[in-house]
Amino acid sequence: MKAAPFAATTMLSNSATVGLLRRPVLAMATPAVGTAEGDGMQTWIVDRCGPIDQRPLRRNEQDDPLPGPGQLRVRVSCCGVCRTDLHLAEGDLAPRRPQVVPGHEVVGRVDALGVGADRFAIGERVGVAWLAQTDGTCRFCRRGAENLCIEPRFTGWDIDGGYADACLVDEAYAYRLPDSLDDEHAAPLLCAGIIGYRALRCAAVPPGGRLGIYGFGASAHLTAQIALHQGLRVHVLTRGEGNQKLAAELGADSVGGPADTAPEPLDGAILFAPAGELVPVALRALDRGATLAVAGIWLSDIPALDYAGELFQERRLRSVTANTRSDGEQLLALAERFAIRATTVAYPMAKAPEALADLAHDRFSGAAVLHN
Numbered sequence: 001m002k003a004a005p006f007a008a009t010t011m012l013s014n015s016a017t018v019g020l021l022r023r024p025v026l027a028m029a030t031p032a033v034g035t036a037e038g039d040g041m042q043t044w045i046v047d048r049c050g051p052i053d054q055r056p057l058r059r060n061e062q063d064d065p066l067p068g069p070g071q072l073r074v075r076v077s078c079c080g081v082c083r084t085d086l087h088l089a090e091g092d093l094a095p096r097r098p099q100v101v102p103g104h105e106v107v108g109r110v111d112a113l114g115v116g117a118d119r120f121a122i123g124e125r126v127g128v129a130w131l132a133q134t135d136g137t138c139r140f141c142r143r144g145a146e147n148l149c150i151e152p153r154f155t156g157w158d159i160d161g162g163y164a165d166a167c168l169v170d171e172a173y174a175y176r177l178p179d180s181l182d183d184e185h186a187a188p189l190l191c192a193g194i195i196g197y198r199a200l201r202c203a204a205v206p207p208g209g210r211l212g213i214y215g216f217g218a219s220a221h222l223t224a225q226i227a228l229h230q231g232l233r234v235h236v237l238t239r240g241e242g243n244q245k246l247a248a249e250l251g252a253d254s255v256g257g258p259a260d261t262a263p264e265p266l267d268g269a270i271l272f273a274p275a276g277e278l279v280p281v282a283l284r285a286l287d288r289g290a291t292l293a294v295a296g297i298w299l300s301d302i303p304a305l306d307y308a309g310e311l312f313q314e315r316r317l318r319s320v321t322a323n324t325r326s327d328g329e330q331l332l333a334l335a336e337r338f339a340i341r342a343t344t345v346a347y348p349m350a351k352a353p354e355a356l357a358d359l360a361h362d363r364f365s366g367a368a369v370l371h372n
């Protein structure tokens, strides 16, 4: 059984609907606007996992995908580059399907509707994120924790993602995007923003409290903005001069190196860097009863912990696993309200391997976004 369609919480403004054509629900897939059926599309696929400098991604041409029941086909405008794409390409994350197309921060326009798809109109802008499907019936879905679904499917891991001219999405898992954000600045919100927001909630910092952020990439730089808008004191501990400079520019209360001691005890912390050796460092920085949330899907080995110095006094260590659609809707609403703005670096889609290599080698700060 499919999950019930997620109720839209944001309606398009009148101006945004001008020019959109709401098509009747069709019994078969609708050809793309202005595109002949069967035209090939360019994609990037994970060909053979390996070090990014050995170019594990390969350019591929395939037919435009046809939307199934309840699905949208999205003509990709932009796709953000997430560290998960790098873990997948390099084999840290085992591929769940051969030759999958990565990319789960997709912004594009609906250009075909599958049978029964009526939540979005042809031409409407949508976002496609990491959580692609859940079963809707397992004990976790039933209690509102669909991020823990026992049979989830993820965009760019199980299902072809946005390193492509087009991709498919179940309409119940697509997002409406705030009009205030252009495509390039909306893309990083769809994973970096959403996961960071969930991690921030998991870190459970009380109002006015002190948050530590370890690592300062795409997700962290968005999360820091939300935390600052919420009135938290934010201490950023990261490597990389560019990252430290960005943290300072965004208004962090202090900025230091990853192994530095935060200037005050932390009421909560988020580990964004995929570096297990920072777990004990961050735990030691916590005040009594505080939580360290590990935001990444992959982490290098955690060294042995010292119970007295790193966990006792009710300090907590927890992971953050995917997100619910509600997390996504909340993050997008906050991004609009607080005018959260990603610092982005644009690459043409044809340069996806270069973008991933630059991410691997810390050659930019903020978020890389691929453009078609």
Ligand SMILES: [Zn+2]
Residues within 6 Å of the ligand: 134, 135, 136, 137, 138, 139, 140, 141, 142, 146, 148, 149, 150, 151
């Ligand atoms: Zn489930």
Ligand SMILES: [Zn+2]
Residues within 6 Å of the ligand: 082, 083, 084, 085, 104, 130, 191, 192
């Ligand atoms: Zn991601």
